[in-house]
Amino acid sequence: MSGAARRYILHMEDHANDVDIALLKDDPSALILRHQVTIRIIVKRFIESGMFQASEFDDVVQHVNARLLEKLPRIRAQYNGLSLFRTYISSIIRHECLDLHASRESDIHTERLLADPPNPESANPDNRLLIEHDVKVFRAIIRQFHDEMPKLLVCLKLVYRIPIEPKDILAWWPGCPEPDRSAFLNAISEGGKSLPARERFALLRPIANGADNSHSSADSVRHWTDDRIHVILRLLNGSPPTSSHTPETLGILLEDFFTPFLLHRQYIPGETDNNDTA
Amino acid sequence: MKNEHSEGFFRPDGHLTEDGAALYVDALKLDRTGELPGTVLEHVKTCETCKAEVTGLFSLLADEVYAATGPHPFFDANPHPRRVTPPVLYRIAAVIVAAIGIGVLLYTLPHRPEVSQPGKSSVATRSAPDTVGQPTEQPAAPTKAAESRELMAARFTESPELEDLMKSSLRSAATDVQSPAIGARVSRGAVFRWTSSATPPYELVVLDNRDRVIRTYTTSADTLLLSDSMQAGLYYWKLLGEGNLLYVGKILMR
Numbered sequence: 001m002s003g004a005a006r007r008y009i010l011h012m013e014d015h016a017n018d019v020d021i022a023l024l025k026d027d028p029s030a031l032i033l034r035h036q037v038t039i040r041i042i043v044k045r046f047i048e049s050g051m052f053q054a055s056e057f058d059d060v061v062q063h064v065n066a067r068l069l070e071k072l073p074r075i076r077a078q079y080n081g082l083s084l085f086r087t088y089i090s091s092i093i094r095h096e097c098l099d100l101h102a103s104r105e106s107d108i109h110t111e112r113l114l115a116d117p118p119n120p121e122s123a124n125p126d127n128r129l130l131i132e133h134d135v136k137v138f139r140a141i142i143r144q145f146h147d148e149m150p151k152l153l154v155c156l157k158l159v160y161r162i163p164i165e166p167k168d169i170l171a172w173w174p175g176c177p178e179p180d181r182s183a184f185l186n187a188i189s190e191g192g193k194s195l196p197a198r199e200r201f202a203l204l205r206p207i208a209n210g211a212d213n214s215h216s217s218a219d220s221v222r223h224w225t226d227d228r229i230h231v232i233l234r235l236l237n238g239s240p241p242t243s244s245h246t247p248e249t250l251g252i253l254l255e256d257f258f259t260p261f262l263l264h265r266q267y268i269p270g271e272t273d274n275n276d277t278a
Numbered sequence: 279m280k281n282e283h284s285e286g287f288f289r290p291d292g293h294l295t296e297d298g299a300a301l302y303v304d305a306l307k308l309d310r311t312g313e314l315p316g317t318v319l320e321h322v323k324t325c326e327t328c329k330a331e332v333t334g335l336f337s338l339l340a341d342e343v344y345a346a347t348g349p350h351p352f353f354d355a356n357p358h359p360r361r362v363t364p365p366v367l368y369r370i371a372a373v374i375v376a377a378i379g380i381g382v383l384l385y386t387l388p389h390r391p392e393v394s395q396p397g398k399s400s401v402a403t404r405s406a407p408d409t410v411g412q413p414t415e416q417p418a419a420p421t422k423a424a425e426s427r428e429l430m431a432a433r434f435t436e437s438p439e440l441e442d443l444m445k446s447s448l449r450s451a452a453t454d455v456q457s458p459a460i461g462a463r464v465s466r467g468a469v470f471r472w473t474s475s476a477t478p479p480y481e482l483v484v485l486d487n488r489d490r491v492i493r494t495y496t497t498s499a500d501t502l503l504l505s506d507s508m509q510a511g512l513y514y515w516k517l518l519g520e521g522n523l524l525y526v527g528k529i530l531m532r
Binding site: 015016017018029030032033036041042045058059061062063065066067069070078079080081082083084086087088090091092094095132133136137140141143144145146147148231234235236238239 | 286287296297298299300301302303304306307311319320322323326329330332333334335336337338339340341342344347348349350351352355466467469479495496497498499500501502503505
């Protein structure tokens with residue numbers, strides 16, 4: 001490492017990303033050394049997910065190191081400096097692990113994991129950590145729906161029979177007339193929750209059409225919701241699958257989203273960015 | 279929502295680049311999704327492929343704390359020149375310090391004529407008795423220094439057995455080591471690189487000069503990054519594959 005780079009690092013201890021960028025320019029090998037912890041954390045996660053065996057840990061870490069060394073010129077050329085380097089290199093490490101897994105076709109471990117799904121209600125501390133991790137991932141998935149999020153949350157509440165509040169409707173349709181809002185909320189609270197999904201979505205139809213300025217059928221909104229439930233489940237389970245979430249476990253995560261009991265964080269309708277320190 | 283700077287976030291096939299996915303994960307980690315470029319937000323909203331990419335990466339980093347990363351290169355970027363880079367600040371600081379130093383020197387020179395006397399070096403001036411308050415270097419006890427030198431020297435003494443083994447292993451044509459060269463001075467971060475006709479996995483064993491195993495690595499690649507620190511000294515390393523000794527080399531650890 002050059003003296004200039006070392007001096008630069010000493011003065012930039014609190015600016016980890018600037019240090020990364022300086023090393024990428026001046027001493028890429030030192031940069032890879034600096035990210036050994038990141039590599040180890042990611043490989044460990046892949047082992048926890050069953051994609052590699054614990055005994056392969058060092059081998060996989062060294063494989064990633066070797067690939068990163070090979071790729072350094074490309075990384076220097078392609079990294080555009082707009083994201084944190086730590087996140088960027090994590091993406092590369094992840095792809096290296098996925099590629100290695102694909103080349104080995106070690107599906108046996110995945111099958112074993114799928115045969116033994118995590119129990120969200122278990123008091124086991126390890127499982128507890130897994131649940132907390134899944135809660136964070138679920139929240140991250142929901143936020144990727146961006147401006148569809150308020151609609152999605154109302155529809156998910158309807159599917160999972162979670163009480164819908166006026167603010168949920170207003171987050172989706174800020175201009176929703178009070179009579180329409182009250183009519184729907186009254187209907188859904190007075191026995192509406194016991195209705196089949198199709199009829200519950202029929203109650204929602206006027207709100208959905210008003211909010212989206214459309215003339216959709218109740219079935220169309222229900223199918224839209226079902227489609228997103230499947231997307232969320234696929235995202236939660238990963239590709240290749242490393243979890244075994246079902247519509248039931250999704251319901252638990254959703255309940256926690258509105259009334260946190262797994263992690264501390266309150267969803268506030270209308271807010272896209274909450275103080276969820278991930 | 280930022281609408282500028284979005285061109286670097288999409289691949290030709292329309293999906294997010296690694297930078298784009300990384301930026302989205304940064305936003306999720308830092309609770310700043312609202313500041314993502316509109317094009318990125320809109321694309322991810324409807325693209326399951328990119329959602330999977332973002333979610334997969336986020337999942338790996340979900341439990342990591344993003345503290346002390348400094349200003350974010352995108353979210354905290356100033357539309358004007360981003361920031362004065364530290365090296366520039368250092369140069370400015372250096373000029374100021376130099377100017378002060380010259381000023382002090384010019385001020386003190388007339389009062390210290392002995393400095394300019396011929397035959398008196400600056401070193402002599404620095405160690406003169408009038409430098410009260412300056413820390414003076416105390417010579418270490420000769421015995422301790424000698425012991426230390428001996429210990430250090432012992433760590434660099436060659437091992438006759440391993441030297442012989444190294445010379446004999448070099449006759450092997452099946453394995454070609456590109457780095458490190460025999461006797462190369464290396465440090466943490468050194469890269470071992472080889473090609474071999476032996477089938478992986480390989481085992482790389484690092485020994486000290488007394489033939490004691492210090493580290494053992496297993497790898498399927500033909501490259502290995504020395505990620506551990508080791509005491510300065512002479513070390514030998516063995517490469518094994520298919521249960522056979524493929525190569526023996528030596529390195530000087532700084």
